[in-house]
Amino acid sequence: MGQGNKKRKRYNTTITTSKSSVSDKESPFWIGKVVSFEAQKEQTSGVKAWGIRYKVRLMGDYSDKDDVEDKDIIYATSALGVTDGSGAKNMLKSSKISQGDTVMGIFLSADEQGPIIQNVLPRSAVEKRGGGKFDAKSGFTDQTKAGLLGNQEFNEQDNVATPGLKDCKGSQKGGGKGRGIPLKGLQQMGIDPNLPSQVNAIKKPLSSITDALSSVSDVSSSSSSQKISDIVSSMKGQGNSAAYTEIESVKGALTNRDRFLIKDKMRIEELATTFLDDNTGPGKDFETTLEATESSQYQAFLDQVEVIDEELNN
Amino acid sequence: MASALGSSKYAKIDILKTISKRNGRDKKTKIHDIKGKVTNFRYYESLYSPVTTALLVYVDAGDSLKSTIPIKGNERLNFKIESKYGTLDFSKQGASMLINSVPEAGKESNREAVVLPLISTYELKDKKKQIFKKYNNLTVDDSVRRICKNELKAPKDRIFVDSCKNVYDFRGSGKNPIELILKLAKKAVPVKGDPGYFFYETQKGFNFKSVSVLVSQKSKATYTYTGMFRAQDEGNDYKIMMAPKFTKDQDIMQAVTSGTYVSRNIFFNPQNAEYIEKIYKINEQGKIEKTLGKDLDIDEELEESITRTNMHVLDVGSLQSGVSDAVNNSPLEWQAKSTMRYNTLHTQMLEIQVPCNLSLVAGDVITVEIENLNAEKCNEGINKHQSGKYLILHLCHSFSANESITSLTLVRDTYGLHTGTK
Numbered sequence: 081m082g083q084g085n086k087k088r089k090r091y092n093t094t095i096t097t098s099k100s101s102v103s104d105k106e107s108p109f110w111i112g113k114v115v116s117f118e119a120q121k122e123q124t125s126g127v128k129a130w131g132i133r134y135k136v137r138l139m140g141d142y143s144d145k146d147d148v149e150d151k152d153i154i155y156a157t158s159a160l161g162v163t164d165g166s167g168a169k170n171m172l173k174s175s176k177i178s179q180g181d182t183v184m185g186i187f188l189s190a191d192e193q194g195p196i197i198q199n200v201l202p203r204s205a206v207e208k209r210g211g212g213k214f215d216a217k218s219g220f221t222d223q224t225k226a227g228l229l230g231n232q233e234f235n236e237q238d239n240v241a242t243p244g245l246k247d248c249k250g251s252q253k254g255g256g257k258g259r260g261i262p263l264k265g266l267q268q269m270g271i272d273p274n275l276p277s278q279v280n281a282i283k284k285p286l287s288s289i290t291d292a293l294s295s296v297s298d299v300s301s302s303s304s305s306q307k308i309s310d311i312v313s314s315m316k317g318q319g320n321s322a323a324y325t326e327i328e329s330v331k332g333a334l335t336n337r338d339r340f341l342i343k344d345k346m347r348i349e350e351l352a353t354t355f356l357d358d359n360t361g362p363g364k365d366f367e368t369t370l371e372a373t374e375s376s377q378y379q380a381f382l383d384q385v386e387v388i389d390e391e392l393n394n
Numbered sequence: 395m396a397s398a399l400g401s402s403k404y405a406k407i408d409i410l411k412t413i414s415k416r417n418g419r420d421k422k423t424k425i426h427d428i429k430g431k432v433t434n435f436r437y438y439e440s441l442y443s444p445v446t447t448a449l450l451v452y453v454d455a456g457d458s459l460k461s462t463i464p465i466k467g468n469e470r471l472n473f474k475i476e477s478k479y480g481t482l483d484f485s486k487q488g489a490s491m492l493i494n495s496v497p498e499a500g501k502e503s504n505r506e507a508v509v510l511p512l513i514s515t516y517e518l519k520d521k522k523k524q525i526f527k528k529y530n531n532l533t534v535d536d537s538v539r540r541i542c543k544n545e546l547k548a549p550k551d552r553i554f555v556d557s558c559k560n561v562y563d564f565r566g567s568g569k570n571p572i573e574l575i576l577k578l579a580k581k582a583v584p585v586k587g588d589p590g591y592f593f594y595e596t597q598k599g600f601n602f603k604s605v606s607v608l609v610s611q612k613s614k615a616t617y618t619y620t621g622m623f624r625a626q627d628e629g630n631d632y633k634i635m636m637a638p639k640f641t642k643d644q645d646i647m648q649a650v651t652s653g654t655y656v657s658r659n660i661f662f663n664p665q666n667a668e669y670i671e672k673i674y675k676i677n678e679q680g681k682i683e684k685t686l687g688k689d690l691d692i693d694e695e696l697e698e699s700i701t702r703t704n705m706h707v708l709d710v711g712s713l714q715s716g717v718s719d720a721v722n723n724s725p726l727e728w729q730a731k732s733t734m735r736y737n738t739l740h741t742q743m744l745e746i747q748v749p750c751n752l753s754l755v756a757g758d759v760i761t762v763e764i765e766n767l768n769a770e771k772c773n774e775g776i777n778k779h780q781s782g783k784y785l786i787l788h789l790c791h792s793f794s795a796n797e798s799i800t801s802l803t804l805v806r807d808t809y810g811l812h813t814g815t816k
Contacts, residue, residue, distance in 0.1 A: 128717040130665050141567040146526035154565060155712040157664055188707040191577050192567050194664070195712070 103140075108187050110195060112138040112156075113214050117179045117221050119150030132158040132175045134197065136183055137213055141192065144213050156185055156195035176200075178219030202235035264382060265373045306330065308338070309389035312345050316353070320346060338392065345388045352381035398631040398749035402477040402798040404429040406485050407450070409493070410470040411463050426463055428452055433507075433795060435475065437482060439756035440788040441592045444572045444600075445514035448491055455505045460496060469493045471512055475791075477798050478631070480752030482597055482791060488549040489597070490515050514595055516546050516572075525566030525574060528713055534558040534582040534723075538575055538593070538602045545571040552599025556591070556607050558582045562723035563713040575602065580732045581723060588683055589728035590735040596755035605735050606684045608757055609807070613783055616761040617748050635747045635799070638764055640780075642743035646696070653702025654737035655692055659730045660703065665710040665719055673700065674730035682738055686759070686783045687808035690738065704729055738807040744784060750798030756789045762804065763811075778811045 102109040113136065117124045120135045135153040142148055158175050165171030177183065182201040188194030207216040219233055220226060232240040266273050308327055315323040320343050327342065328334055334342070359372035372378060407429040414421045431452040438447045450471070452459075459465065471493055472485040484490050491512040499507035523545050529537045535558040542553045560583045566574060572593070579591040579602070587606025594601050619634035649655060654676065661670040674680040675697045682690050706725045711718030746762065754760070763781045784804035792799045 122717045130717065130719060133712075138567075141526075141565065143524075143526050143568065148526050148528065148565075151715040152528045152530075152713075155714075188664075189709065190706075191564075193709045193712070194707040 102184070109184065110138045110141070110187065110192075111182065111184045112136040112141075114177060114179050114181045114183060115150040115153050116217070119153070120155075123155070132160075134158065134177055134183070136185075136195065136197065138195070139214065142213070146213075154195060156183070156197045158197045159185075179221065180217035180219055182216075203233055204236055205232075205234040205238075207234065260374075262370060262373055264379065268382070307389075308342070308392045309345070312342050312392070313349070316346065316349055341388050341392050345385055345392070348381055348384050348388070352378060352385070355381065398478040398751060399635075399797050399799070400478075401796055402475050402750060402793050404432060404435075404473070404793075405476050405481075406472060406474040407432055407435075408472045408485075409459075409463060409465065410472060410490075411465075412470070424463075426459065428459065431459070435473075435793045437597075437791045438789070439594065439596050441594050441756050441785075442787070443595070444576060444593050445517045445520075445595045446491070446597065447514065448512040450510040450512060451499060451507060452510070453505055453507045458506060460498075460506070460508055465493060465496050465508075465510070467493055467495055468518075470515070471510070475752070475793060477750045477752050477793075479750065482752050484597070488552050488599075492518055516548065516595065516600075519546055520570045520572045523571055524568045525571060526568055528563070528565045530563050530713060531561060534560060534562050534578050534591075535602065537562070537564070538578060541571045541575055542600050542602075546600070548600055554599060555602040556604045557585050558591075558604075559585045560723055560727065563709075565713060580736070581725075581728055583728050588731055588735040590732035592757065594756055596757065597752075598755060601757060603757055605739055608785055609686045609739070609759070609783075610684050611759040613761040614754065614758045615751065616763060617746065618763040618765075619746075620765050631749050631751075633748070634762070634764075635749070638762065639745045640742065641745055641803075642740065644741060649737060649741075650696065650701045652733065652737055653704070653730070654734055655696045656698075656700055657702040657704055657730050657733065658700045659726075660705045661708055661724075661726060662706070663708045663710060663721070670726070672726065672730070674734070676734050676738070680731050680734045682735060682807070685738075685808045686785060686806040688810035688812070690808055704733075739785070740805050741807050742805065742809075743787070744804040744806075745802070746804065747799055747801050750791060750793070750800050752791060752800075754786060754789060754800060754802070756786050758786045759783050760786065760802075760804070776811065779809050782806065782809070782811045 101107060102111050115135045115137055121127075123129045123133050123135075133155045135150065136156040137150075137153050142153065158177060160166070160173070160175070164173040177197070177200055181203075183197045184199045184201065185195055185197045188196055203216070209216045209218070218231075220231075229240050229242070234240065261273055263273060308331060311327050311330065312323055315326055320339075323342055323346060324334055324339060327338075355378055356372060359375075360369040364372075407427070409426040409428055410423050411426065412421055412423045431454060432450060433453050434449075434451040436449045438449075450473075454460070463469070469492070471491050473482070473491075474485045475482040492515050494511045494513045497509050497511075499509045501507070525541070525545060529540070532540070535555045538555050539553060542548045542555075543550065560581075562578065562581060564574075564578070569577075575593045579593050580589070582591040582602075582604065583589040584591075584604035584606055587604055587610075590605045592601070592603055592605065592608070594603075615632060617632050617634050619638055621637070624630070656673065656675045657680075659672045659674060661672070662668070663670075672679070676682065676690065676692055677697060706729060708724065709722040711720055711722070713722065714720075744762065761782065762784050764777045765775050766777045784806045786802055787805045788803035790801040792801065
């Protein structure tokens with residue numbers, strides 16, 4: 081019989097179904113409560129601190145009935161997530177652990193040394209607070225006060241209530257209906273919302289003096305093909321005489337009827353502009369602006385201009 | 395007493411049955427003398443065992459004591475046994491044993507044999523106590539003394555602790571006192587010598603002793619083995635009764651695997667992210683200072699390659715009330731060397747039986763002289779390789795109607811009749 085047969089190593093073939101849990105005596109995992117920040121203020125205030133550490137009363141290792149004060153509890157170092165940053169390249173996020181938080185972690189060294197906090201358990205809205213060493217307590221300290229969320233200290237699927245937006249009259253906005261498309265407004269901007277989307281539908285803005293000059297020459301060269309109504313619109317605010325001269329230079333001599341229509345169009349457009357200026361612009365919210373552009377008075381101005389344009393272009 | 399091997403005297407073997415009424419008040423203790431019924435008694439000590447244990451067998455020919463007392467476990471048992479070399483006295487305050495269980499060895503119509511496994515009373519005290527508090531800014535020996543005195547309630551004259559030079563902060567973590575002390579043993583560094591302690595109980599009390607101090611002791615007795623042992627002979631008291639049995643004499647693979655000769659030790663400081671890697675070789679950084687035999691003589695080949703890696707994350711001020719950047723009991727001082735010290739101590743293991751000697755306790759050093767196979771009747775008759783000083787690892791005093799024997803398991807680190815130069 082060979083030497084190797086004398087002592088054949090036995091391997092354990094027993095299949096165990098039990099899984100290691102935090103409650104196992106030999107488990108490297110632990111769960112505990114962060115003690116009051118007052119008992120660890122040198123560290124939590126950052127005055128003398130190193131690392132991100134919290135004193136954690138480990139369940140099992142300490143007792144609700146022991147005489148160990150919070151200041152004598154062990155420090156656990158906080159580990160962070162991979163997107164939080166270690167501080168290298170100036171990338172960092174701060175820890176958001178508070179006193180009274182329930183945290184979980186692992187021991188890095190033998191004999192329950194080197195505790196590391198890996199996770200924090202979110203608080204429930206129905207957590208029971210008390211004066212016991214392991215009881216839940218508020219995360220607020222003398223230095224931190226409740227903000228917009230008030231005393232809602234929980235994080236669960238039915239989340240905390242947040243403050244809503246209100247208008248100046250104090251009423252809540254929104255009724256669950258979508259807004260209508262401001263068709264007229266868009267048409268006025270030269271956009272037809274009924275057309276399918278297309279490339280180069282909106283011209284590029286002018287980017288330089290050269291572009292501006294070439295644009296002027298383009299206008300003069302192509303203005304002969306322009307409609308009279310468009311030329312009138314482009315002369316808005318420059319006076320009737322200037323408009324007549326500009327149009328005659330492109331289209332030739334104007335009749336009295338044309339001059340009347342041009343004068344009338346410029347007057348109505350002036351009224352429409354004044355109306356819009358009064359009801360939109362700085363200090364007016366989007367709702368008010370929308371209401372003005374969709375109002376019957378403004379629509380009447382646009383309708384009149386539309387009729388005049390047809391007359392002019394014919 | 396003519397011979398140490400002869401029967402010893404049971405001066406006292408009493409079962410103390412305590413009956414209490416009304417939530418522990420009105421306690422009454424009744425004493426039952428059973429020494430006339432005892433047929434066999436064995437008492438055990440070990441460097442591995444923090445408490446003493448014993449086994450008592452009695453035979454009942456009349457009324458069943460087990461039923462009449464009744465014995466249900468947790469009864470105290472006081473005993474005092476006298477032999478030619480010393481007295482085993484567990485009848486004084488602070489020293490007694492408890493009946494752990496009451497199995498029957500055999501039963502006939504008119505008699506029954508009962509086995510009583512006994513445990514030290516401190517074992518129950520230990521199990522009933524959980525420690526949560528922090529031991530801060532104390533040397534390890536101070537912490538051990540406090541735990542023995544305050545938690546195990548051992549009398550001061552039954553606590554024997556060797557001084558340590560290292561301070562170690564630790565917390566109870568809900569552990570029992572003995573469990574805590576056992577964890578401290580490997581982290582303790584004596585004032586002089588190599589790290590590594592044993593915590594064990596003997597008939598004299600609790601001992602927290604450094605391996606270095608134990609192996610430096612003077613020999614308490616010399617036992618010889620000549621191959622000639624006749625019970626009726628005079629002067630047999632210091633003779634080994636049967637051929638010594640070497641249960642272990644080196645185990646190179648086990649030693650290599652456990653890092654006895656060379657180990658790589660990694661230390662990480664979480665405060666400043668410092669990474670320290672140190673190689674300890676038993677003949678260099680890990681040099682053993684004191685040995686039982688000659689100086690350590692390890693083949694250079696065994697130190698060539700790293701065979702074991704130990705990893706340790708340093709504890710930086712985790713148990714300070716405020717903020718501290720001091721490393722708590724740096725394992726650089728003890729981790730690798732204590733492993734080497736413990737492992738080398740168990741290089742040779744020897745089992746012998748000698749006539750009863752109650753003055754011997756676990757942790758004593760004795761000299762064993764073993765004759766050569768082809769011994770001549772002169773000094774050269776002693777095997778100088780195997781003979782020499784040994785440390786008592788386990789001990790059993792066994793008493794029966796006819797004889798009293800002490801069985802010993804001995805260990806030592808190096809060979810040779812004489813101790814090395816260090």
